[in-house]
Amino acid sequence: MSNTASPGSTAPLIDAETLSGAADTLPPLDSPEVVAMHRRMRRRANRGRIVTYAAAFAIAAWILLPIYFMFSMAFTTQETVRSYPKNILPFIPFSIDTMTFFLESEGVLRGLWNSILVASITLVLSTLISVPAGYAIARYLFRGRDLFRLSVLTVRAFPIVVLSIPLAVLFLRAGVFDSLWSLALMHTALALPTSILVISSVFASVPYELEEAGQVFGATPLQSFRHIIVPLVLPGIAASGLFTFVLSWNEVFAAAVLTIDNRTLPALLLTSLANAPDEFQFAGSFFLMIPSIVFMFFIRRYLFNMWGQVSK
Amino acid sequence: MTRAKTWRRRLVPYLLIAPAVVYLALFFAYPMYEGLVLAIYDDDALLPVRGSPALGSDEVAKIPQGTALAVLDRQSLEMADDGATDLLTDEWFRVAGTGAGGVAVEGWVPETRVRVREQDTSGAPQAGTVRPRLGQSVDPLTVVHAEPNDRSAVVGRLEQRAPVTISEVAVLEVWFLVQPAADAASAAGWAPSRYLQVFDDGESGRVHRGTAGEFTTAFIERMVDDRFFGPALRTTLLVMALLIPVQFVLALIMALVIHSRIRLSSGFLYAFSLPIGMSDLAAGILFFSIFTGNGLLNSILDGLGIIDGPFAFLTAENTNWIIFAIVLAELWRATSIVMVILVAGLQAIPDETLEAAELFGASYQQRVRHIILPLLRPSIQVALILRTILAFQVFAVVIALSGGDVVTVLANESFRQYFDLRNNNVASAYALFILLLSIASAVFYLRSVRAESEVRAT
Numbered sequence: 001m002s003n004t005a006s007p008g009s010t011a012p013l014i015d016a017e018t019l020s021g022a023a024d025t026l027p028p029l030d031s032p033e034v035v036a037m038h039r040r041m042r043r044r045a046n047r048g049r050i051v052t053y054a055a056a057f058a059i060a061a062w063i064l065l066p067i068y069f070m071f072s073m074a075f076t077t078q079e080t081v082r083s084y085p086k087n088i089l090p091f092i093p094f095s096i097d098t099m100t101f102f103l104e105s106e107g108v109l110r111g112l113w114n115s116i117l118v119a120s121i122t123l124v125l126s127t128l129i130s131v132p133a134g135y136a137i138a139r140y141l142f143r144g145r146d147l148f149r150l151s152v153l154t155v156r157a158f159p160i161v162v163l164s165i166p167l168a169v170l171f172l173r174a175g176v177f178d179s180l181w182s183l184a185l186m187h188t189a190l191a192l193p194t195s196i197l198v199i200s201s202v203f204a205s206v207p208y209e210l211e212e213a214g215q216v217f218g219a220t221p222l223q224s225f226r227h228i229i230v231p232l233v234l235p236g237i238a239a240s241g242l243f244t245f246v247l248s249w250n251e252v253f254a255a256a257v258l259t260i261d262n263r264t265l266p267a268l269l270l271t272s273l274a275n276a277p278d279e280f281q282f283a284g285s286f287f288l289m290i291p292s293i294v295f296m297f298f299i300r301r302y303l304f305n306m307w308g309q310v311s312k
Numbered sequence: 313m314t315r316a317k318t319w320r321r322r323l324v325p326y327l328l329i330a331p332a333v334v335y336l337a338l339f340f341a342y343p344m345y346e347g348l349v350l351a352i353y354d355d356d357a358l359l360p361v362r363g364s365p366a367l368g369s370d371e372v373a374k375i376p377q378g379t380a381l382a383v384l385d386r387q388s389l390e391m392a393d394d395g396a397t398d399l400l401t402d403e404w405f406r407v408a409g410t411g412a413g414g415v416a417v418e419g420w421v422p423e424t425r426v427r428v429r430e431q432d433t434s435g436a437p438q439a440g441t442v443r444p445r446l447g448q449s450v451d452p453l454t455v456v457h458a459e460p461n462d463r464s465a466v467v468g469r470l471e472q473r474a475p476v477t478i479s480e481v482a483v484l485e486v487w488f489l490v491q492p493a494a495d496a497a498s499a500a501g502w503a504p505s506r507y508l509q510v511f512d513d514g515e516s517g518r519v520h521r522g523t524a525g526e527f528t529t530a531f532i533e534r535m536v537d538d539r540f541f542g543p544a545l546r547t548t549l550l551v552m553a554l555l556i557p558v559q560f561v562l563a564l565i566m567a568l569v570i571h572s573r574i575r576l577s578s579g580f581l582y583a584f585s586l587p588i589g590m591s592d593l594a595a596g597i598l599f600f601s602i603f604t605g606n607g608l609l610n611s612i613l614d615g616l617g618i619i620d621g622p623f624a625f626l627t628a629e630n631t632n633w634i635i636f637a638i639v640l641a642e643l644w645r646a647t648s649i650v651m652v653i654l655v656a657g658l659q660a661i662p663d664e665t666l667e668a669a670e671l672f673g674a675s676y677q678q679r680v681r682h683i684i685l686p687l688l689r690p691s692i693q694v695a696l697i698l699r700t701i702l703a704f705q706v707f708a709v710v711i712a713l714s715g716g717d718v719v720t721v722l723a724n725e726s727f728r729q730y731f732d733l734r735n736n737n738v739a740s741a742y743a744l745f746i747l748l749l750s751i752a753s754a755v756f757y758l759r760s761v762r763a764e765s766e767v768r769a770t
Contacts, residue, residue, distance in 0.1 A: 052568075055565055056576075063584065063644065136325040142325040157750070252591060256727070256731070270711060278601070281601075285594040304655060
């Protein structure tokens with residue numbers, strides 16, 4: 001009787017005794033009971049799948065529709081942006097009117113360029129520093145390794161706000177205030193912990209045996225690193241670099257605190273929120289979103305490397 | 313040889329992490345320390361006053377900044393040309409001429425005693441005449457000193473209107489002999505004018521700023537007394553309380569959807585993780601475009617006939633709606649990170665465990681409740697800590713949706729103190745407060761989860 005227990009029953013009815021004799025007492029696979037059970041399970045699985053798909057599409061809509069609306073506001077006429085009531089979503093007229101207005105506003109092109117510069121410097125600096133550190137964590141057992149890992153983890157969780165103001169005061173004292181370089185230095189400090197952890201997990205995912213094998217076949221350690229490891233880890237390092245770029249591109253608090261004339265795009269947007277017209281803000285946030293929308297496509301596989309390993 | 317090699321090999325990892333350690337020490341640990349100092353240490357709290365008007369002389373007392381002073385005496389002294397501003401100066405001329413009695417005199421007189429008649433091309437005085445002294449009781453002669461200083465030896469006297477050549481100009485800073493006005497018994501001491509504010513009567517003043525630091529709670533008190541402090545703290549906590557439970561439920565649903573390996577799941581993963589790379593400012597503007605007067609929400613509600621004309625969601629009368637919009641924007645933006653952490657946790661749960669549960673007849677809800685959630689506990693803990701710390705930093709979303717005045721949060725107050733009020737110390741006090749709240753909440757989560765698992769073990 002144990003093997004006909006319906007899937008819905010509450011208590012598991014199998015005990016050790018019946019299990020041991022289960023093979024003899026199992027009904028043939030085409031018996032009516034088994035067929036009925038299979039049908040019930042399939043029906044339940046189907047119902048479950050429908051619910052899953054419904055949830056998936058609903059959540060995707062919740063995330064994508066606002067982006068879509070924002071983009072259609074960034075690419076329409078200024079009159080449409082100000083009009084009320086607006087036509088509902090797909091019927092917003094397309095135009096590059098808002099976009100040209102935004103790009104021709106004072107300081108915008110320079111802000112975009114500043115953002116690109118700061119994000120690029122941050123990318124290069126943080127990659128240069130975090131590749132060796134990530135390699136060390138992944139490949140060497142050394143005294144202080146756990147301490148280093150733990151401090152990097154702690155540093156990542158620290159609030160940006162706490163760091164920006166004293167850094168601004170220090171930069172002011174050192175006479176490098178309001179410079180793109182000092183902002184990039186700050187962004188590197190913010191990106192470094194994540195970058196180190198991601199890159200170490202990328203290195204850890206390449207077995208050390210591969211490196212050893214290269215050396216067995218006569219390559220020097222450096223050669224085997226260059227020809228075996230580098231091609232394997234390059235995509236992961238590129239993903240971490242892209243993430244760093246996006247982080248710097250988005251960062252607004254430190255950018256607003258550390259710059260005055262050399263505003264990056266987010267800092268410019270933030271400080272002009274109060275007096276800029278809506279279409280300026282909408283077109284600006286389009287530019288804020290573009291890198292992440294493009295880059296997230298390439299780095300989505302590495303997301304779990306980035307955030308997953310914290311829990312281990 | 314081999315020993316040297318092992319040594320070198322042992323050094324390798326340290327060399328590899330050295331740049332990161334140095335960088336984080338320089339741009340992370342040091343500013344952190346500085347921030348702490350800014351919040352609790354007042355650089356110019358105390359002004360040391362000296363026994364005689366000279367920088368090297370002994371300090372007789374320290375007077376706190378802002379103390380009202382009685383000014384007892386003044387004297388000018390040579391000063392270093394350090395570009396300091398806010399100071400009172402006297403000019404002295406080195407003059408040569410024929411003094412009273414026909415003897416040649418060379419020495420220093422105050423600039424006030426000479427009328428300049430000739431200047432060179434750069435404007436430096438070259439020659440002049442001694443000004444007459446008015447009044448009958450005063451000595452009509454002008455005293456010439458050995459040094460540009462009232463108290464130095466007298467080397468001669470000049471008749472009024474005597475012509476002199478000017479060879480040198482000295483700019484001197486005035487020092488004052490001061491004493492706290494409220495306490496006539498306390499020691500009087502000398503201090504340079506740059507640290508003092510002397511009132512027009514020349515007899516009273518106050519300490520403008522000090523040179524010696526002091527640990528102080530003044531900045532923290534000013535933060536707590538600030539009229540925005542209470543609202544900021546309340547809103548921060550309110551947003552957090554409303555946001556985090558909803559966020560975790562939604563993130564769990566998203567993670568389960570991704571983990572169920574349905575078709576298109578790579579596409580869904582892309583869509584679900586899009587907000588991870590979104591700036592908080594962009595998310596704020598996004599929801600501003602929805603909630604603003606002529607925005608999407610009003611258009612839809614109006615189109616459906618639910619409202620008649622636009623409803624002003626984001627105005628000072630409707631702070632609850634602003635907070636609601638902030639919570640929605642944060643839910644939109646920051647749920648994906650939680651999802652990723654939870655998916656990573658889900659991937660670590662062995663399939664066999666779930667299959668076994670299914671075989672034993674556990675329904676989906678039962679599997680989630682009794683197997684998935686307990687096994688996800690470490691991931692949830694990490695995500696909770698991360699989210700709570702991030703929630704204390706909510707900033708740009710609030711500015712985009714409320715302008716930062718009607719509804720305010722702690723990070724915004726730190727920014728206001730720094731940016732609008734130029735008060736680095738109070739801004740740092742806010743930052744320190746945010747840091748303490750973050751640490752406290754992390755410790756709270758770590759403790760409470762451990763306590764639960766201990767209860768479970770017994």
